[in-house]
Amino acid sequence: MLNFNFYNPTHIVFGKDQLQELDNLVPKDAKVLITYGGGSAKRTGVLAKVKKELAKSQREVAEFGGIGANPELSVLMGAIEKVRREKIDFLLAVGGGSVMDGTKFVAIASFAEEFAGKEEALLNYGFGPVPVESAVPFGTVLTLPATGSEMNGFAVISNGEDKLPVFSPFAFPKFSILDPVLTYTLPATQVANGVVDTFIHTVEQYVTYAVEGRFQDRTAEGILQTLIEIGKKTVDEPEDYDARANLVWCATMALNGLIGAGVPQDWNTHMIGHEITALFGIDHAKTLAMIQPAVWKVRKQQKREKLLQYADRVWDVKEGSEDERINLAISRTEEFFQSLGIKTRLSDHNLNEGDIEKILNALEKHGMTALSETGDVTLDVSREILKAAL
Amino acid sequence: MLNFNFYNPTHIVFGKDQLQELDNLVPKDAKVLITYGGGSAKRTGVLAKVKKELAKSQREVAEFGGIGANPELSVLMGAIEKVRREKIDFLLAVGGGSVMDGTKFVAIASFAEEFAGKEEALLNYGFGPVPVESAVPFGTVLTLPATGSEMNGFAVISNGEDKLPVFSPFAFPKFSILDPVLTYTLPATQVANGVVDTFIHTVEQYVTYAVEGRFQDRTAEGILQTLIEIGKKTVDEPEDYDARANLVWCATMALNGLIGAGVPQDWNTHMIGHEITALFGIDHAKTLAMIQPAVWKVRKQQKREKLLQYADRVWDVKEGSEDERINLAISRTEEFFQSLGIKTRLSDHNLNEGDIEKILNALEKHGMTALSETGDVTLDVSREILKAAL
Numbered sequence: 001m002l003n004f005n006f007y008n009p010t011h012i013v014f015g016k017d018q019l020q021e022l023d024n025l026v027p028k029d030a031k032v033l034i035t036y037g038g039g040s041a042k043r044t045g046v047l048a049k050v051k052k053e054l055a056k057s058q059r060e061v062a063e064f065g066g067i068g069a070n071p072e073l074s075v076l077m078g079a080i081e082k083v084r085r086e087k088i089d090f091l092l093a094v095g096g097g098s099v100m101d102g103t104k105f106v107a108i109a110s111f112a113e114e115f116a117g118k119e120e121a122l123l124n125y126g127f128g129p130v131p132v133e134s135a136v137p138f139g140t141v142l143t144l145p146a147t148g149s150e151m152n153g154f155a156v157i158s159n160g161e162d163k164l165p166v167f168s169p170f171a172f173p174k175f176s177i178l179d180p181v182l183t184y185t186l187p188a189t190q191v192a193n194g195v196v197d198t199f200i201h202t203v204e205q206y207v208t209y210a211v212e213g214r215f216q217d218r219t220a221e222g223i224l225q226t227l228i229e230i231g232k233k234t235v236d237e238p239e240d241y242d243a244r245a246n247l248v249w250c251a252t253m254a255l256n257g258l259i260g261a262g263v264p265q266d267w268n269t270h271m272i273g274h275e276i277t278a279l280f281g282i283d284h285a286k287t288l289a290m291i292q293p294a295v296w297k298v299r300k301q302q303k304r305e306k307l308l309q310y311a312d313r314v315w316d317v318k319e320g321s322e323d324e325r326i327n328l329a330i331s332r333t334e335e336f337f338q339s340l341g342i343k344t345r346l347s348d349h350n351l352n353e354g355d356i357e358k359i360l361n362a363l364e365k366h367g368m369t370a371l372s373e374t375g376d377v378t379l380d381v382s383r384e385i386l387k388a389a390l
Numbered sequence: 391m392l393n394f395n396f397y398n399p400t401h402i403v404f405g406k407d408q409l410q411e412l413d414n415l416v417p418k419d420a421k422v423l424i425t426y427g428g429g430s431a432k433r434t435g436v437l438a439k440v441k442k443e444l445a446k447s448q449r450e451v452a453e454f455g456g457i458g459a460n461p462e463l464s465v466l467m468g469a470i471e472k473v474r475r476e477k478i479d480f481l482l483a484v485g486g487g488s489v490m491d492g493t494k495f496v497a498i499a500s501f502a503e504e505f506a507g508k509e510e511a512l513l514n515y516g517f518g519p520v521p522v523e524s525a526v527p528f529g530t531v532l533t534l535p536a537t538g539s540e541m542n543g544f545a546v547i548s549n550g551e552d553k554l555p556v557f558s559p560f561a562f563p564k565f566s567i568l569d570p571v572l573t574y575t576l577p578a579t580q581v582a583n584g585v586v587d588t589f590i591h592t593v594e595q596y597v598t599y600a601v602e603g604r605f606q607d608r609t610a611e612g613i614l615q616t617l618i619e620i621g622k623k624t625v626d627e628p629e630d631y632d633a634r635a636n637l638v639w640c641a642t643m644a645l646n647g648l649i650g651a652g653v654p655q656d657w658n659t660h661m662i663g664h665e666i667t668a669l670f671g672i673d674h675a676k677t678l679a680m681i682q683p684a685v686w687k688v689r690k691q692q693k694r695e696k697l698l699q700y701a702d703r704v705w706d707v708k709e710g711s712e713d714e715r716i717n718l719a720i721s722r723t724e725e726f727f728q729s730l731g732i733k734t735r736l737s738d739h740n741l742n743e744g745d746i747e748k749i750l751n752a753l754e755k756h757g758m759t760a761l762s763e764t765g766d767v768t769l770d771v772s773r774e775i776l777k778a779a780l
Contacts (some may be wrong), residue, residue: 001405014393214615
C-alpha cells in the first residue's frame, strides 16, 4: 500500500426529507447566496423549498442562477462580484456537479484578495492546492448524482476551450444534503451519465497496478458491482427509492478520496475526455464511455493484473486465457454502458480521424503528454487510444 | 437504505515514516501533553521519537503515562487535573484504543467547567452526545490496530465495574498518524485481538437485516474478506508491511461511521462482552469472539437473510440448505478466530453457568435489556446466548 493522506470534513445529511435540516445547517444570521443552474431547480420546485427552509430564521437570501454545464469563469465572475458587493457570508449550491464546482470556485475566489482582478490565475495550479488561506463557507443540496463534488475539495472550471482543475482544502462543502427523491425529475440521459461517470471515477482509481490495497480494491469493486446491479433500474424507474439512493451514495463515495487513498490513480480517460468536451461540447460522461474501453485495449499489458482481477471479481469472468478474460470484461463494460443508452465510440458522436489531431493538439497545449498511473501515456499513446475508440 | 448523517473530520496520515509529519500537524507554539499507556511506548522507543519530532519547534511538552487497558476514570482524573493546572492546549495520544479513548475523555472533561468536580456525570449520556461545546484539540499516534478510536468520536471509559460509552462531535482526533511499522513490536495476542475486534465491529454493522445498503454491505464484506486473507499472516509475520497495513486500515474503516451509515446496527455482542470484561478482566476482543457466534446461533431466524449473504459472499458457501449454509458460515467464523489463537467458548476462559447470572445482573444494572438491531434481545435472550457460548 502506498503512503497517503485522507481528510474529508464534509458533513453528509442523507435521505428522504432531509431538506428540513437546512435551518440547522446554515448559520441562522447568515447572508446567503443560493447558486443554481439553468432553471431546473426553479422548475422542479427545489429552489422554492430551499428558500422556505432558509426563511425559518432571520437570514438575508440572494440568488445567482445560470451556472451551466462545464461552468464558465466568465459566468462565475458575476457571482464573485455579487458576493464581494453584498458581503455574502454563506453560499448554498443547489444542483449537480457544475453548480457545485462553480460555487467552490466562487467560494475560493471571492475571499482571495491577492487574486482580485486576475481570478483566472487561480486556474493555474492543476491538482495542487491553490494558494488561498480561507474561503466563503458553503453547503450543497444535490440534485444530480455523478461527480462526487458534494464531498470533495475539487472543481473543474471552463475558461473558453480550457477545462481546468482547481483544488483547495478550503473547498470542501461544510455540509451536503443528499436526498435521492430530489433527483427523481432528472432526464434519463443525465441519470445514465451519472451511472457512467461514477463507474469511470471508480475504475480510474482501481484498474491501475496492484499495490495490496485490499480494502480500496474491494470497496471499488463494491461500487462497480452496485452500479451494475442498479444502473439500468435507476435509469428506467427513476422513482425506485433504493436504486436511486444507492446511485447517489456510490457517486459520492467514488470521488471523496476513499477508494483512491494509498493506491495508484490513472485519470488518463478523464484528461482526454475533458478535451473532447471542451472542443465538441459532448457530455462529460459520454466522452468517458468512449475513451475508457479504448484505454484498456491499448494498455492491456500495463494493467494486466488489475484487469484480470476486474474480470474475475466484478464480472465473474473465470474461464479462458488471460487475454480472453480481459477482452470479455472490456466488452461487458461496453455493453453495460450501451444498456444505459450511452454510446461507446467516437464515430457514434460523428467524430472521425481528423478530429483526433485536434484532440491531441489540445492535450499538448495543456501539457497532458505523460498521462496515466505510470506517466507513460505520451501523445503517441493517446493517438493510439483515440484510434481504438473510433 | 435508512436516512443517515455522516461526519468525520479526522485527518489520516498513513504509512511508513509519517511520524516526521508531527511537526507540521501539532501547532508549533502548543503546550502539549503526551498521553500513553503502560510503558510499551517508552520501551519500543516510539515515545522518544515522538518527543524528538515535537522538539523541532518551540513547544512545551509534558507527559502522562499509565493509561491502562479499559481506561479508568480515576486514572484519567490525574491527566485532567494536569491539563487544567498546566494550561495544556494540545493532547497527543501515543498508543492503542485505551490510550486514545482515555485521551478523548480528558479532552472533553478538561474544558467542561460545569462538570468540574463531577466528571463522572459525563459517563451518563450513553451513545448520545455529551453536553459540551468544545474540547482540548488532540491528535493520535496509533500503535495498536483494533478499536478504530483513531478516527471516531467515541470512547469507552471504565468506572469500577462499569464500562461506559462516551460520544462527542468534539472527540474526533484532529489527526491520526497510522504507521504500520510502529505496530511491529506488538505481542501476537494483541494483534490477534485486533483482527477479531475489527471483524466483529464489522459484522455488528452488517449481519442485521437487509435495507438495500449495497455500498455498505459490499464494503463490510471487503473488510471481512481482507481480514480473512491477511489475519493469520499478520499475526505470524508481524513485519510483513502490506499485511499489517491492511489490518491497520481495515481497523480504522470498520469503526469510523462509514459501513454503519444508513444501515441497522446490532452491538448486542459488544454490550454483553463489555460486562464480561468488566467482571472477569478478559480482553475485549476475546469476549467478542465467544459471544458473536452464539448470537448468530440464537438469532438465526431474525438475521437469516444477512447470514445467508454473509455465507455466500464472505465464505463462498453456496451449497446446502439455508440452515446448513448458515451453520457452516458460523463454524468457519469460529475456526477463523481459533486459527489466530483466540478461543470461542466461555468455558475456555473457565466461565461456567453460575457466571452467566452475574453477567445478566450487570446487563440489567446497565439497562441492557432490549439489545440488538431490533431491540428484542431481552435478558432471557441474553441468557440463551450466554448458554450457547458455554
